[in-house]
Amino acid sequence: MKRDLYIDFAKGLATISIIFIHTAFWSGQFYIPTEVRVFSLVFDVALFYALSGITSGNNVEKTLYRLLKLQITYMIFVTFLFFLDYFFKVFGLTFFSFEWLKDFYSTFGTKYVPTGISSEPQWQVLGNWYLHEYSNCDTFPVVMGSFWYLKVYYILTVLGVLILRFFPKHINWFIGICVVLTLIFNFYHLLNYLPFVEFPSQSYPDGQVGYVAFYMAVFLVGNRMKGKTISNKMIPVLYGLVAIALAWLFWNYGSEIFYKLNKQKFPPKIPYIIWTLFSLVTLFVFYNRLKITKPNFITNVGQNAIFFYFAQGMSSSLIYFLVVPLKDSMSWWLLMLIIYPLNIFLAFLISIGLKKIDDLGWKVLEFLRAKTASKNP
16 A cells, blocks of 8 residues: 555654744743744644544554554663663763762753762663653653653554444544543533532543543544545635634633643643644645655654654753753844754754664564573463
8 A cells, every 4th residue: 555645744744843842842941932932832742643543443453563563662762761861870970970960950940950869770760661650861851751642642542443443433423522521621610500400629630531532532533534635615614613713712711821822731721722723624634635746854754753753852852952051142033043953953863873773672672582482382
């Protein structure tokens, strides 16, 4: 089956957009205006879940095998990250001092300065990373700060393939359930206005529930769009509805909600959900309409999105050491024009190295598998 380069292209653009978001919201907090940082959220992680829905099928075994490969690749990466972080700390303690390390980590901000650093490897941290408890990596703080996406992706993919496999005629119902749950989570307090019914006080649910409810709807809508094209007549209608939703957002919440959109993202609340609609509509409008005929840099990013996602966490941490000394010496927009392309370039280089480390990790695991296999199963 011929590869759809539009999917790779869209993944590539989404990945590059994530790099911009992390450029803006991490080191960019020192110099990029809030308005620019918030606008960066227009093209965000919801695109990945929609694209995952488009590319997903109902083959449970194939999907679980794909997730297993992703988990092993993830474990290889965090193992490499763990030892990189550990050996850097040992280097700092051996040749410099604890105070030097504290000064080094203060570059990321005072809340990222560790209160204590051990010369012994903290194996429990690596174990927790394996199990997707994303405690901070001191040397590369952006990495774990962006991994929340991965846990939600695992949950969505497993639940999604089960829905597609066992309830193929009820997908619209599941979309409706997810939408209703999302509305209930956001407007639960309004239920007490119903007559003759009294509901207990309830805040937005903790954990992954809110994430899964919204992003599962996005995933399933993406799957329903597979192979389809939005008609030309529907395009202005969809963008018109997005415009109405945005107008209601600022009318209802006030203009100050614009500056709080990032906080509305974790977990996704109504203001952030409305903010993502433009990117989702744009993705579906160009699907099966924009033809990408030849591979290019962006499609290459899309094909290797997971390695770029790993790499951007490292590169977005490294650029702090250029941002901090330069932030007061030039205009914010000029510094951003330097830092953002540099971040993409560093992520590109690091992704190449991570891919080689992943290949090596798989070879080691295959060697161990062959050497430890029972001769008489």
